[in-house]
Amino acid sequence: AQKVTQAQTEISVVEKEDVTLDCVYETRDTTYYLFWYKQPPSGELVFLIRRNSFDEQNEISGRYSWNFQKSTSSFNFTITASQVVDSAVYFCALSDRGLGGGNKLTFGTGTQLKVEL
Amino acid sequence: EAGVAQSPRYKIIEKRQSVAFWCNPISGHATLYWYQQILGQGPKLLIQFQNNGVVDDSQLPKDRFSAERLKGVDSTLKIQPAKLEDSAVYLCASSLDRGQETQYFGPGTRLLVL
Numbered sequence: 001a002q003k004v005t006q007a008q009t010e011i012s013v014v015e016k017e018d019v020t021l022d023c024v025y026e027t028r029d030t031t032y033y034l035f036w037y038k039q040p041p042s043g044e045l046v047f048l049i050r051r052n053s054f055d056e057q058n059e060i061s062g063r064y065s066w067n068f069q070k071s072t073s074s075f076n077f078t079i080t081a082s083q084v085v086d087s088a089v090y091f092c093a094l095s096d097r098g099l100g101g102g103n104k105l106t107f108g109t110g111t112q113l114k115v116e117l
Numbered sequence: 118e119a120g121v122a123q124s125p126r127y128k129i130i131e132k133r134q135s136v137a138f139w140c141n142p143i144s145g146h147a148t149l150y151w152y153q154q155i156l157g158q159g160p161k162l163l164i165q166f167q168n169n170g171v172v173d174d175s176q177l178p179k180d181r182f183s184a185e186r187l188k189g190v191d192s193t194l195k196i197q198p199a200k201l202e203d204s205a206v207y208l209c210a211s212s213l214d215r216g217q218e219t220q221y222f223g224p225g226t227r228l229l230v231l
Contacts, residue, residue, distance in 0.1 A: 042224065043224055043227070045160070046222075047220075050219050091159050091160075093159070103218060104162050104173060107160050108159055109158055110158075
């Protein structure tokens with residue numbers, strides 16, 4: 001069965017600190033996709049990144065970077081120089097071939113990030 | 118490009134009442150999903166549509182939940198009768214196709230069952 005573990009329930013940092021959110025996944029599929037979503041207090045899930053299982057290159061987008069390591073089944077997310085606006089719940093998710101060949105996302109339990117002044 | 122639209126944003130009902138949520142996906146997106154997100158948890162898939170057909174409804178409590186997407190665009194999710202444990206945020210998402218495409222989410226409907 002597919003599983004995504006986000007062991008950090010809540011992280012508090014001071015603005016401008018770097019912070020890394022951990023994500024560990026389990027799957028028997030050889031082809032899969034990993035995602036990160038941000039959920040601000042408004043409740044909408046905002047897409048941040050999609051990664052397929054064959055592409056282990058790290059990715060950087062502005063202050064955001066992602067480290068995908070297939071050997072340890074991890075897909076960690078780092079925010080550099082954090083800002084108050086980064087405060088949100090962050091979800092890691094794994095795309096699974098659900099019933100009927102569908103595209104089912106299995107989410108972790110999320111990490112609440114609080115960035116304080 | 119307009120995002121996924123959902124209404125209402127908030128709903129409070131008493132147990133045993135019925136409730137319906139509406140979703141309009143991103144234009145051109147063939148696949149539509151309904152997720153349930155209980156407080157403190159990640160979203161859980163309830164049902165997935167490809168155009169107007171059901172692809173996966175294995176986790177939909179069919180004794181009380183129903184969903185339809187009659188014309189392959191808008192969708193409605195209904196709960197009848199509601200239970201206290203149905204209190205959650207109901208998120209609608211859409212993607213271009215049912216492959217492992219990125220899913221884009223709407224703002225959700227927060228349901229409180231008293």
